[in-house]
Amino acid sequence: MTIKTTDLEDVLLxxxxxxxxxxxxxxxxxxQKNFERFSDLTFVQDNExxxxxxxxxxxxxxxxxxxQAKLIRVVQGSIYDxxxxxxxxxxxxxxxxxxILSAENKHQLFIPIGFAHGFLSREDNTIINxxxxxxxxKEAEDSILWNDENLNIPWGVEHPIITEKDKHAQKFSKFDxxx
Numbered sequence: 001m002t003i004k005t006t007d008l009e010d011v012l013l014x015x016x017x018x019x020x021x022x023x024x025x026x027x028x029x030x031x032q033k034n035f036e037r038f039s040d041l042t043f044v045q046d047n048e049x050x051x052x053x054x055x056x057x058x059x060x061x062x063x064x065x066x067x068q069a070k071l072i073r074v075v076q077g078s079i080y081d082x083x084x085x086x087x088x089x090x091x092x093x094x095x096x097x098x099x100i101l102s103a104e105n106k107h108q109l110f111i112p113i114g115f116a117h118g119f120l121s122r123e124d125n126t127i128i129n130x131x132x133x134x135x136x137x138k139e140a141e142d143s144i145l146w147n148d149e150n151l152n153i154p155w156g157v158e159h160p161i162i163t164e165k166d167k168h169a170q171k172f173s174k175f176d177x178x179x
Contacts, residue, residue, distance in 0.1 A: 001034055008097040009090065011083050012038060012110035014071075027106065029073060030131065039112070041069055043131035048075070051121035051128075056160035058118015059084055059144040059151075059169070063178045066140035067113040069133040077126025078102035079119040082153055084144065087114040087179045094172060096153050101128075114179035116144050120155050143169035 004013045016027040032042075051057065059082070062068050072081055081101045085092040100122070101107050111117050119128065143166060147155070150172045 006097045008092050010112040014108040041133040045132040048129045051126050053124045054160050055121045056162050059116035061116045062140040066137040069113045070111045071131040073108040074101045075127040076103050077123035081119045083111040084116040086177045088177045145169040148172045
């Protein structure tokens with residue numbers, strides 16, 4: 001498993017080592033001992049979602065004290081995965097990192113606490129699995145508008161399929177970060 005830093009401090013791109021043979025393949029998708037070199041958090045919840053092509057989910061986060069770090073991987077299909085830095089004192093505040101995660105490339109993205117997360121499904125029947133460092137709390141959930149002009153994220157689709165909640169998320173310019 002290789003773990004690389006990205007343009008945004010603390011966001012990590014993880015590539016597992018895959019062992020192929022005539023039966024298929026085997027890979028270790030997570031190893032706490034390897035991960036501890038970069039973070040001391042523990043994952044407490046695993047989630048999975050299924051999305052059709054052009055479904056956009058995000059940009060979501062949970063406010064403290066229920067904030068979550070996430071480790072994202074694609075089981076089937078592909079996504080454009082995005083992390084937005086919401087940490088007020090960060091030199092990268094308001095900047096994003098995006099990467100294509102797919103069942104084929106098997107890349108994973110670690111998104112630390114203090115970031116919003118969103119993704120666009122690039123194929124029908126895309127399944128993602130992600131680990132969370134804190135339990136979901138409805139009263140702590142929040143979001144930033146996916147197509148906010150201040151963030152200028154190149155999603156690659158003009159009219160994604162999104163929820164009413166995501167259509168009415170707050171603009172980044174009006175956002176008061178709790179991080």
